Amino acid sequence: MGRKELLGHSQQMTTGAPATATPSVSSRFNVGSILREPLLGPLVALVIAIIIFSAVSDSFLNPQNVSLILQQSVVVGILAVGQTLIILTSGIDLSIGAVAVFGTIVMAQSAGANGPVVALGSTLLVCVVFGAVNGGLVTTLRLPPFIVTLGTFTAIQAATRLLAGSETYRVEKGPLTFLGTSFRIGSFSTTFGVVAMLLVYLVMWYALSQTSWGKHIYAVGGNPQASNLSGIKSGRVLFSVYVTTGVIAAIAAWAALGRIPNADPNAYQNANLETITAVVIGGTSLFGGRGGVGGTLVGTLIVGVLRNGLTQAGVDNLYQNIATGILVIVAVAVDQFARRRSQ
């Protein structure tokens, strides 16, 4: 453990292939290296889920339904990217959904008087400020992220209700609902929100795997003391992660209004738990330092496929929650065993 594991992480990032001791044992593309890919588990689960549901319901694999699954996953999918970053630093963010909902109210309220650009700008500002508050409390006061974000979650939810005055706000069709606009690729119809979600994943994947900022995030999450010793300013890294999550929440707020052009303080109450579910099912470790946004995308899709498929099969909402809960426990258990084995 300690520095050795930390350096092992860094090596993983730069070479992009499992480290092998002797060249004669295995070459880069053999079955062994594929089977060791951490995304394999979630991907197999996704494929199995798709196979099962398409057998149960003949409309499951229709292009419209596939498009629907993607569209229904957009808001939680975008938020899950932020949650991935924070979980990689072995933190957790319970306030992420509430920040986005607050953002939708700000966006809808300022749109009426001030126009779309000011609305988008104010939303970005507000969400970044909340991210900074979380980050500040975690880094300067050294409070556990769970406690900090539990507090900000409760406060922001209440603030949202105060700001909205128990009303909902309709948003006119225009730049603010842009991410809900659909377009066709051949015969497949999808929305710009789905495109935005995929872009966020792409950008974060690049940042996490190819930049030093990304490597520092893994280092801080995997072993904060060792990373401090090797010169990484973990305080700054953590703060930047929380601020980035604020930006992501603002994007999610924009996507939410695109999907349902009605800002509602009651919306997305469980988004925080749903993002944690997607991250954990995707294979990212709750204890930090291992995983990535690729897994989260697969996790988001698994949850989306599960909900859509079970709904089509007529399974009650409550049983859907049971199935999702079991999935999360299994995913965390696998992660736990993997962690213990690799020590």
Next chain:
Amino acid sequence: MFGERTRNLHVVGTVLMAGSLILGLTACGGSSSDSVKVGLITKTDSNPYFVKLREAAQAQADKDGAKLIALAGAFDGDNEGQVAAIENMVGQGVKGILITPNSSTGVLDAIKKARDAGVVVIALDTATDPENAVDATFATDNKAAGVSQGKWVKAALGNAAPQVVMLDGTPGGTVDTFRHDGFLEGFGITNDSPEIVGRENTNGDQTKAQTAMENILQRAPGINALYTINEPAAAGAYQAIQSANRAAQITIGSIDGSCTGIADVKSGQIGATVLQFPAKMAEQGVQAVVKFAKDGTKPSGFNDTGSQLVTDKPVPGLESQDTAWGEKNCWGTASK
């Protein structure tokens, strides 16, 4: 990074994941038939009112040979859950959707998309805002129900100078506004009248209503008339009133017609309530969709499924039924 053992663990893990998916599916059949598919989306699964709606819809669907797909929001106020339900149902090829909207405005776009796809959309129990966003509405005339409650409470007060408290539900729903305004009309006052000494929102929830009533009793000790949005709110308010030993002085009116509520009227907790007919809403809704599937005629307009004042203390000039009738026609199960 992962060794041989962890690779096996991943495989085991995915098998377990797949197993939990199959677990979720064991309860269902999932074979598609050629019968007409009718979708029903209620506000929640748990409120006995919506359970009654669903049961009546299922019975009517079975009678007409249609297949009912019933979904609901996750909680009272859950708009996204209902939007997703509408989208899923359209994808499954329903001919019509019956919905009790959680948000009278938030669900409008999803409804429009469904109607554009040729699906007939009918609002049950709660109107959308605007009302013509759906093809037709089958609901209680909530305004008329409020008027009945208002007239009865006014008459029951006799010559006493009224001091009225209003316990409302959730702002943003048309049901709330109509019942409230109807009560004012029946009672003969307005929102600005000095007779109204207190007003609180309760989300129709018993616990919130109790807290609200306790607070109001502190600042308005002279109240003698209480309007409640529904029977759970009345039950919660009664708890507070009884703890303050003021039950004899306060006349309580309500709306809903649940069997629990009728029992409360019988025991004297609630003075009078106004019964709704959720079963009628569901039956007429299903029938309308089946008709549309058969010959393309769409239902239209607001279809009042009626309301009935129920009390054991009738007042002259106001038609009402007693609690024996109420017990036969109520919905839900009496529970205490």
